[in-house]
Amino acid sequence: MPDNDTADTGADDGRGEGGVVRGDVLGTPDLVALDGVVPKGGEQPVHERIGGVSLGRPLAYALRNPARRRTTTDADHEFLVCFPFDLEELPDGRRYEQVTLTVHLADGMHALSLDPAPGTVAADGTEISVFGLGRQRLRWTFRAPGRGGGLRPDGRWAQTVVRMPVSSADVSGRVSLSTTTVQPVLGGALRRRAAETPYDTPFRIRAAEAWPAATPLTHQGAFPGAWALATYGDDVPEPEAARQPDDERLPPGLRRLCLAVDIEKYSARDNADMVRLQRVLLRTLRAACEQVGVAWERCGRQAQGDGYLLVLEPDVDETRVVPGLLDGLTASLAATNERAARVNSLGGQGSSGLGLDSVRMRASLHQGIVHEADSGYAGSAVVALFRVLDSDPVRRVLAESPDTDLVAAFSDTLYQDLVDTGYEGLSAAGFEKVEIEIAAKNFTGVAWVRAMRSAAEG
Template structure:
């Protein structure tokens, strides 16, 4: 594969498309696609290669997988990660379209793929044919091909993913990504002009093992949802018997129970989206959360983090100033969603699409906040506070509140105790105006409770 020594310097510098230093964006790189049929200058020298288009390579999403055959990971054991590689092709003008796109991933030495998705021979819902190479190898390749004469690839929201085994001697999943395309353009007489193009250099990526999202359970099935199929939903069942024995083989003590402020978010109508939009939503979710934490001075690395498929659990570091952090986080989430949806609206407008008719949809979320005793267990965060947090987040009244609040991107639900502590005492940025009290009863889970719900508005709307 091609190599460019300057690519490493800028691929992981922490500056994203929003230009905020210290906030890692979801974009790994934005290389051009240069034509292979370059013109040799009259005076000699290397061919001049036309720019055909461009590609936005998403920062890979990594999920640390649990092996059910191993009771607990050990320092000398290999580890498995699901790694998702999203990318968006640039829209082409003048009737041109992409006929084929090939994503190539070269994993670093010692890494290899245990499974690939989409799998070889897959035909996507839109008719795209996908061929795959690299099972058990370091070099992975997915080729997406439009089916039928006159067909073109949808340029946005493409993705590929692999379960990658990392040896015990390694501390990161790394490698390089490149892309090549074939474009077609109608010419006189009904003929088609085809041109091959490629990225001029490979873009490096690096994911430290400690930065991967932790799955809440083992990999249970291999479906078609990008990334999210590795993530078990939040469960209330007792641990598997062998896991109980494993803990009893330790010293019999519970992990420390600390009072923590917890934030959970969930994307509205996630399962109704197509696969491409699911990739985009996961990237928006992660970027928005990280930017909100950066805005209010919360150290992302010191927070407990657990992906929930179409949502996220954030367990904030102990002893945060809740009177400052809670309004700051909500303001950051509100601003981040507004910015993401403005970009989406602009992209749809430029492409002549409506959000409800073939264009990308807006991102709307529910957020739930609660505080209480939390234990960091073997595969996630446990405690009645976490259970109550998700009961409120997933409840019918909170879902309906968002559905009926069409002029907002975010609704926030406070537990009754948190509301009384923060809002009821009149701290700055936490006015009681706009909050509604809702009664929550989930008979199947033997849960009853009270929450205070509010549609969030940006500062410019007040």
């Protein structure tokens, strides 16, 4: 299988060569049949297209594991890397009987753990075999239960903890996929056909841009990446041996505009839907930033699993950036849900087998002094931002607005600065003033909440 090392894997939304798509999708290669027809005259076999695959851009999390660090040389560091992928729906009663995802890690890297683990049987009966622990070449094979059974095509994933030299700037390698499909024919027989992607799709993740993990790696079997995501909440003390001498100097405190978002009913989804929603979340935020000209790589970023924190660089033009971000979030969510509605209307199914649910979010905006601390962003502005985001009044507005995909909450000070003064794109129409009181957190405040509409809707 030839490599496709020249394929572009940039982070914008254009389409590159060889089926590679920039953005949150790594590539969209075809699956071509291995039983090609050999023409007369000795020409090359003609391979039929069986289907296709959408390879999600791998998600990487920098692991913090003090216990392991004590037994590892300073020349190594570790990342959890998750590989999501969706298979194309098959027509004419055909089904995927077996799917194999193969990952070739770059030189100097090897797998410390694999998930799903060898011998795993999923809740739907899918049998999973795994190869490659301690190696560069990793392989996960998913087999449908029973004779002629079929695999759900969407929401699949595999992940590994990768150890690599600290001198390496990238987590990189290549991904390929092969399948066996079955189709019922007369007499109850099944026609099987093997197919594969015609080239390897390269991936590269800058180590410096990996999401930070808030807690050490403690267990296997959790849903993809969740136990490695940086979370917001009370600090969990590290083991005594891992603590560093206190540095009395306070990190610089800069006035920053902060945006936090959270997905509605995330915890009620199954594992595969959580993978899909994390991808939608990241794509939505990046699209909003791109629309308003905010440089993604210059923002402070902190993943929350079902949410995300963006800390924008100092001195942004809030009068332009705030309405632009909200319009970008609204438009991107609308596009996502329109695609889901089209899939559902054509009889497609989500991982639950009941169709793709729409994605709805809450957003909170605030400004204030923020410190970049050892394990995330600190400051009363960040605390207030999340108190508002998670408050009952904001949740209520979203629940009572079934025709909107996004509800935005402004802190009182940001509302007075931007909306009360009548800046373009920030009309006061539709805002509701709410009192927020969280006795358990000793927090009271005022927010202004609005169900958002896209610019096209007004």
